[in-house]
Amino acid sequence: MTDRNESEGDEVLIKQEATPSGEKTVPGRFYVPATDIVETDDSLIMIMDMPGTSKERVEIRLEKDVLTIEGFIDADAYRGMHPVYSEYPLGHYSRRFALSNEIDQDAIAAAMHNGTLTLTLPKVKALQPRRIAVT
Amino acid sequence: MLDDFAETMRALAALQSRVTEASRRSDWFGGRTASRGANPPINIFEKDHDIVVLAEIPGADKSDFEIYVERDVLRITGRRATERPAGASAHRLERRSFDFDRSITLPFAIDANSVTAEYHDGILAILCPREKAHRPRAVAVS
Numbered sequence: 001m002t003d004r005n006e007s008e009g010d011e012v013l014i015k016q017e018a019t020p021s022g023e024k025t026v027p028g029r030f031y032v033p034a035t036d037i038v039e040t041d042d043s044l045i046m047i048m049d050m051p052g053t054s055k056e057r058v059e060i061r062l063e064k065d066v067l068t069i070e071g072f073i074d075a076d077a078y079r080g081m082h083p084v085y086s087e088y089p090l091g092h093y094s095r096r097f098a099l100s101n102e103i104d105q106d107a108i109a110a111a112m113h114n115g116t117l118t119l120t121l122p123k124v125k126a127l128q129p130r131r132i133a134v135t
Numbered sequence: 136m137l138d139d140f141a142e143t144m145r146a147l148a149a150l151q152s153r154v155t156e157a158s159r160r161s162d163w164f165g166g167r168t169a170s171r172g173a174n175p176p177i178n179i180f181e182k183d184h185d186i187v188v189l190a191e192i193p194g195a196d197k198s199d200f201e202i203y204v205e206r207d208v209l210r211i212t213g214r215r216a217t218e219r220p221a222g223a224s225a226h227r228l229e230r231r232s233f234d235f236d237r238s239i240t241l242p243f244a245i246d247a248n249s250v251t252a253e254y255h256d257g258i259l260a261i262l263c264p265r266e267k268a269h270r271p272r273a274v275a276v277s
Contacts, residue, residue: 014176028148034230038223045220049230051191051257075147081180081187083150086158088176088191090151115193115257 018094029091033071033117044103044121050093051115058117060110067097071117154178164242174235184271185264188239193257194230200254202261204247209263212236243269
């Protein structure tokens with residue numbers, strides 16, 4: 001991990017509320033996790049900011065090439081706490097991505113670290129780019 | 136288990152409305168200059184007679200933060216760097232790197248020696264106990 005994304009000024013970070021796709025089964029607001037998607041020779045890597053969630057509270061589902069990621073925050077962590085001032089809303093996270101069938105869907109791996117989810121989606125072997133040597 | 140979950144979710148919906156309500160009030164800081172609108176965005180909760188300042192800073196490391204307290208001013212400095220694997224090409228880059236240095240003037244003096252901070256799941260939480268002289272005292276009616 002070396003290339004660093006440069007900061008884009010001092011704009012204040014604002015959470016984007018998710019547009020519901022279908023009826024949610026749990027009450028509460030959902031937000032769109034800021035996501036980076038990068039591609040290496042052998043996989044697509046998705047990095048998502050989901051502060052307040054832990055690996056036990058993230059659900060990743062794959063149905064018909066649609067990858068759905070949901071992260072839930074823990075209201076219990078706020079027990080006995082009374083909000084007096086607020087600049088950012090609290091909520092769960094939800095986002096969907098359509099995957100191409102070039103992804104080896106059985107080999108998707110996920111890791112959660114300090115509120116950031118990293119998904120590694122390996123490309124199907126036959127489709128990995130070959131470096132052609134000029135002879 | 137499911138009941139617990141539903142209960143938790145109801146608690147969350149209630150919490151969300153209370154937080155939204157708090158975001159509409161701006162008088163908590165009184166006449167002091169609140170540095171509203173700087174990064175990182177903060178939420179402030181009261182817990183017993185102390186306050187908890189929370190900031191969402193995902194993907195950082197606890198060594199990235201420095202926190203200073205002086206009387207009623209809490210200063211949070213640090214950085215959040217987004218990184219990607221070397222040589223990877225980008226399809227979408229929404230996550231931002233940022234450095235921050237934010238001072239928050241609280242409406243009461245803080246007991247600097249008992250301030251504690253934690254960083255879990257991408258949330259920085261700073262527990263600020265009031266200075267003893269500023270804590271509410273129970274007054275017995277005699």
